Amino acid sequence: MKEDFQKINAQIIIMMKAGRKKILAKQANPNVATKSSRLDLVTDIDRMIEKFYENEIHRHFPAAKILGEEGLKQEGMLEYSGLFFVIDPIDGTMNFVKQKEHYASMVAVYAGGQPALAYIYDIVNDKLLSGGPALGGVFCNGEKITAPADLPLSEGLFGGSWPMVINNYHGVQAAIKQSSGLRIYGSAGIEYLHVILGQCICYLSHLRPWDFLPGKILAESLGLSVVNIDGSEVNVLSSNDVLVAPKRVCEEVLQLLS
Amino acid sequence: MKEDFQKINAQIIIMMKAGRKKILAKQANPNVATKSSRLDLVTDIDRMIEKFYENEIHRHFPAAKILGEEGLKQEGMLEYSGLFFVIDPIDGTMNFVKQKEHYASMVAVYAGGQPALAYIYDIVNDKLLSGGPALGGVFCNGEKITAPADLPLSEGLFGGSWPMVINNYHGVQAAIKQSSGLRIYGSAGIEYLHVILGQCICYLSHLRPWDFLPGKILAESLGLSVVNIDGSEVNVLSSNDVLVAPKRVCEEVLQLLS
Structure with a gap:
């Protein structure tokens, strides 16, 4: 077809x-x-x-x-x-x-x-x-x-979800401290929009398929990385702890997470 | 005059x-x-x-x-x-x-x-x-x-600053967990605007006079409370850890802080 x-x-x-x-x-x-x-x-x-x-x-x-x-x-x-x-x-x-x-x-x-x-x-x-x-x-x-600039983590704002930040899941606070600061907006759609437009340099959250799929498709169309927090491929049929970021920041954040 | x-x-x-x-x-x-x-x-x-x-x-x-x-x-x-x-x-x-x-x-x-x-x-x-x-x-x-509704903390979003949240200053995470969720926008002006319009139920941050004075004057004109985290009066000439909220939430948050 x-x-x-x-x-x-x-x-x-x-x-x-x-x-x-x-x-x-x-x-x-x-x-x-x-x-x-x-x-x-x-x-x-x-x-x-x-x-x-x-x-x-x-x-x-x-x-x-x-x-x-x-x-x-x-x-x-x-x-x-x-x-x-x-x-x-x-x-x-x-x-x-x-x-x-x-x-x-x-x-x-x-x-x-x-x-x-x-x-x-x-x-x-x-x-x-x-x-x-x-x-x-x-x-x-x-x-x-066009794709957002491939800057280092220190040059951008970190988009997060509040349960992950408060509980320091995966040692996320270490990555946040390397960034220009944390922002929390409470909507995966709005957060993906910010990353795609270069307003935040990454976004990390536990998301269900309908939360991350539209953002994943758009982000990947611009060459951004969308991965699980262990760096593995995202299972598009299930919930995941998903990171979206330009390639350089993606690698930097994954190295800082435990 | x-x-x-x-x-x-x-x-x-x-x-x-x-x-x-x-x-x-x-x-x-x-x-x-x-x-x-x-x-x-x-x-x-x-x-x-x-x-x-x-x-x-x-x-x-x-x-x-x-x-x-x-x-x-x-x-x-x-x-x-x-x-x-x-x-x-x-x-x-x-x-x-x-x-x-x-x-x-x-x-x-x-x-x-x-x-x-x-x-x-x-x-x-x-x-x-x-x-x-x-x-x-x-x-x-x-x-x-008109003034935002005087709801309980559980019914509203908590506006915070990220260093305070990550470091759990004053045990702020306990108060956040009682709320409907944490939001972090990175501008005292935008956060005060949200509280005044009822979009967040409180905002807590370490602020300098030019950060909090406009918001304090507007919030108090609507009957909201603007206080230090120990409940004392804000010194308008120096930096303070300032909480703004409707009266009921203000009392609730102060009791939850350590």
């Missing part, structure tokens, strides 16, 4: 921009429920947008399969011959609920078992990263971007 | 909006120098904006005195009978240099030795907090705002 990725890309962007309007229209008063813990939230708006994406994807791409955070589970991402969507309607639900800001909507698309397209959409700031191997690069609001 | 604070306020806002244009026009390529350490930065743009503010203030308020971060030091803030300005042209200079985002320009004004006016301006997002006792409230881009 030869896909027309330009057309698919245009359709996904239309879908996500419509999703943005729905999110902003509803964000003042979400109904909030907890999932695995008091800090793991889901809202009716997460579910509404997931359903909206699911309907739109099936309307335009009837043969597509979908894996999502809020209930849609399907095996076969690496085997399916057609389009396989991984969607995260609202990444950073805690920020969505508490801040009405600093959250992202994300989509990744595999085609024939290979990464093809990815999207990270900072909803409030209307900043959309799109791209992937099928588009030959990464775009920010439609403008092609 | 009876000041016309509405007129002074209008003049300061005009000055800061002009300053914003100057900052954005120059932010792509600042000349960066270090001050006390490799992580304590200053740029030619910090100095340019400080000079611009100084000139504008002296042009409109010839008798005013000024204390600023980048070189202007003057005693007498609590004694001077006229206007005393405390200015921080760019708060979050590391973010300004590395991210071109997430920094603020700030001004505080004492009149007759009393806090009168304050401003926190998120430059990139064009979001200006203004207000103080002389204006009878706090405004976000001209709209009067």
Whole structure:
């Protein structure tokens, strides 16, 4: 099957921009429920947008399969011959609920078992990263971007997750102290966006596939490294402690971790 | 002396909006120098904006005195009978240099030795907090705002500074674990803005007067507490470990700190 990725890309962007309007229209008063813990939230708006994406994807791409955070589970991402969507309607639900800001909507698309397209959409700031191997690069609001500079760790800000930092998992504090400082934003999508735009030099967190897949596809399209904290390849079907960084910083951080 | 604070306020806002244009026009390529350490930065743009503010203030308020971060030091803030300005042209200079985002320009004004006016301006997002006792409230881009809800700590995000968190100063990690999560943005101005708008429930950091004075004046105008970590009154003339929070959270955090 030869896909027309330009057309698919245009359709996904239309879908996500419509999703943005729905999110902003509803964000003042979400109904909030907890999932695995008091800090793991889901809202009716997460579910509404997931359903909206699911309907739109099936309307335009009837043969597509979908894996999502809020209930849609399907095996076969690496085997399916057609389009396989991984969607995260609202990444950073805690920020969505508490801040009405600093959250992202994300989509990744595999085609024939290979990464093809990815999207990270900072909803409030209307900043959309799109791209992937099928588009030959990464775009920010439609403008092609270049890879961030391959600086040493000391020259950049370290993006982290707070449980990892507080508990000093993998001795992460040693790496943070070598950097220009720690930042914690509470959304994998927003953190990947910062690394891709060169605003942070790396990001390390324990993430599930729908958290890291869009960022991984975009980052790798720019030549950034996305690896497990032992340097091994990321299993795209399971949760991982994932590091994203330009190559030099990636090596530096891995050496500093224990 | 009876000041016309509405007129002074209008003049300061005009000055800061002009300053914003100057900052954005120059932010792509600042000349960066270090001050006390490799992580304590200053740029030619910090100095340019400080000079611009100084000139504008002296042009409109010839008798005013000024204390600023980048070189202007003057005693007498609590004694001077006229206007005393405390200015921080760019708060979050590391973010300004590395991210071109997430920094603020700030001004505080004492009149007759009393806090009168304050401003926190998120430059990139064009979001200006203004207000103080002389204006009878706090405004976000001209709209009067109400105080954030007096929720328990467990219901809000904890804003922190990374050296304090990593080193667990005052046992701060115990308080963070009671919250909905930790966020670190790297600019006191941006953090105070988040607390004032209810996006974080508290912020704790070691700060100098020009870092915390504008936020303190605005927060106290909304009935929030601004105290040292032992609960004592903040010395507005020196550096302090300062906590800002709604009253209930302030008490909760102080009890959890050691």
